[in-house]
Amino acid sequence: MFHQWVKRPYRKLMLVALVAGLFSAGCGQQYVMLDPAGPVGKSELHLMILASIAMAIVIAIVFVLFFYALIRFRDKPGNTAPYRPEWDGHKWLEIVWWVLPAVLLTVIAIPMVKTTYALDRIPKAKDPVVIDVTSLTWKWLFQYPGQHVATVNYAVIPAGEPVLFELTANSPMNAFWVPQLGGMEYTMPNRVLPLWLEASKPGTYWGRSAQFSGIGFEKMMFNVKAVSPAAFQAWAQNTHATASPMTMQDYKQLLKFNTVGNATYGGYPQDTFPTVASGFTLTGSGMYTIEHNKNGIKYLPMTMSTNR
């Protein structure tokens, strides 16, 4: 509720600030963090702006006090400002500056906690499209367990609905980041981390690895193409039917330390993606097992006894 009454004024402020500050540089749309194309990126931007305003208040107060003191109390001949060399404390002033930052931080903290929880739950959708992402040295492999297709260095997603990315690495750590869709998540060997993103409308959004992983790392860029759900289904079916499937040999080629262009496969071998994932998305707690079967995929919460 706090959200609502603070939202409107700062939106306007934000617009003024952005238009004045950034578009004057002539390339506002390149500020990808400030130009989100989906609900995740938008809620992150809202928090950035809220926190920026709170911090701007702090900065303004400090600057006013600081420059006033600096100008008033300079050691110049004829300065008539009072000189009080023994003045070393004032109870109420000191209470004020314990309380003031605390209040401003509370203003940020409450929506921060809310959004942190909200972003960790994928919105209810029947069978979201799942994409298993593996970072390799230095390329990205995208596998679609529901559609039985795979791509390298680009991904296609349906626009207007949440997509679940499951992230792992068969390489040093990388971070999977599509700035306009939302924040990043690491890819780590021996772990599977979930991240949901959504593109509100069709378009192509660039992504890149944000965690250094070797000399070819800066080439780990990829595009995410958001298309209408119908076009996505058509693309998946068409690809599955026409593109040749990835063989184990192909996968081993991808494990080599090099960079490659885009590639598309109409299938991929099992066991190239881990089956045990840890994360809170979807199930709301702890570790879960991904079960692939012909009806699609299921998420089974794990208990200690079913461990492997």
Added chain:
Amino acid sequence: MPSFVSYLIHTLFPPSVRLPDILLIDVGLVFGIIGIVVFLTKTGRWGSLWRDWLTTVDHKKIAVMYLIAALLMLFRGGVDALMIRAQLAAPGAHFMPASQYDEVFTTHGTIMIFFMAMPFIFALFNAVVPLMIGARDVAFPRLNAMSYWLFAMGAALFNVSFIIGGSPNAGWTAYPPYTGLAYNPGPGENYYFLALLIAGLGTTMTGINFLVTTIRMRAPGMTLMKMPMFVWSTMVTSALILFAFPPLTVALAMSLFDRLFGSSFFTLAHGGMPMMYVNLFWLFGHPEVYILVIPLFGVFSEVVATYSRKALFGYPLMVVSILAIMFLSYGTWVHHFFTMGAGPGVNAFFGLSTMLIAIPTGVKIFNWIFTMWGGRIQMTTAMLYQLAFIPTFVIGGATGVLLAVVPADYQFHNSYFLIAHFHNVIIGGTVFGLLSALYYWWPKMFGMKLNERQGRWAFWLFFIGFWVTFTPQYFLGLKGMTRRIYTYPAGFGWHQLNVISTVGALIMGAAFVVLVYNIVWSLRFGERDLTGDPWDGRTLEWALPSPVPEYNFARIPVVHERDAWWAMKQRGQSLAGSLRAEDVHDVEMPKNTPIPFLIGVSFFVMGFGMTFKWWPIAIIGFIGVILCLLFSGFDYDDHHHLKADVIRNTEASLGRLQG
């Protein structure tokens, strides 16, 4: 035999160290070393080098050695920074090969934090803490020398990597599994782990030493709440070091085992857990950023009070806030990896704890401003750095709060926004503080002032250069530029901002040149400090002559008030005037010893041997370490008595003896 030679050349000088710029440096180093040897021989200074420096246990000389090392490393780290900026100045540039770029950003970060900022801080601890608390030395002078030599040899080992064998290249955080043999077969990462382990041992010992010194060695009457703020910050920093360095040591040692002995703690294969390294590293790493900044909070508290000619505002709350920062800093480490899949509960907790730490920090800022309030502010160079620090650090802190907002951090993480933030606080807090301290305490350390006019030039260049460099990087972050990328294609709109940033870096480089000129000029022509109290100071170190005699205090002072020296002056007393010949007694002083130097050399040999897995050499070094420890353990001849007459003569020659 020829195959052995070719093996040696192949191992020690692989293609990565045969780049033209490095070969040029090799030649320069050879000539430089020859020049130094010739100089020392011709002027007959080998003996003096050995007696006065290599074997010294005097905290004031150790401070000078730390300072020289820190300035050299500032140069090296700065050159690395300029190389990074040169490479990024244009899209698709190939100023240097990608492999070298990776090495350069790794050594830049590692050197600036471990081998520039840390020793610079220890130089300050050594230079003034015993003087401020009215002591004749630190609690464990020999351990202090050992700390220095372990640091120095760690730094030396780290720095030889770029001419012999190849530099580390995994970033200053060295995340596995990239540091594993599968991805990183060269000796570079071995250098990194071993150098940091050796220097880290020294740092841990420094922490113990200054914790004990500040607790046990204070002059009579100096209760905890009468300590100068810099002494408080030393105590807190030492406590942070004591508990923060063990996790680092563990993380480094386990990574080293993975590389040298085939264990799989953090490897990709055999179920290693790279995540565990990240936790251990930041369990150290977050307290570490407060280790880097708290001492400078202490410096600013001294500097602002001295040059405002006014008591520090809110001293008790300054103490409370520094202690609050100390405790909270152990509970924020996860904010370095919100994006590694911890649950929302964990992330929210660490986001909140990180915001919480902003409160005591903010309180300190207000207290510094109100120290100026009602004072008389003198615009000396040291004070200029203080005045630059407050707005800079507030902005850096504010962007830090933005990063603490968990969902916002999902975007900011590893982008140039983060790079801009931590340079904003580390340069704006730590480096401004170090330079402020340099100008403030230089007369005490060396007996002459640094030229103020040149100092102001260096300040303005540095301050302007800093903002020109890092403001564009915030915007680069918003445009999606990520850290550690070797180059970038045109079309992202990153080019102009990078050019501005590079120009700023050049301005900062110019500031460094002016700073060096300032130091060299002042050493020769600087105004001598004859009073020992050039700034009309407040704390006990200004009661002593500059430079301070070996024994520090002819008679240990008795403290009654917080700003002891200021209060004495207000009452018309001085340590000097009241010193009578019969008050001077024999003084027990620690004796010089070669053991700390030799143990450092032994660790270097051991580290070098382990880097290349040349076990015989490593074992020789290890035996050296053991022999040094054994000898030191049974060496009871560790002190000597400075005769009262000698002290009386010294004090009389300084005009400080009554009658």
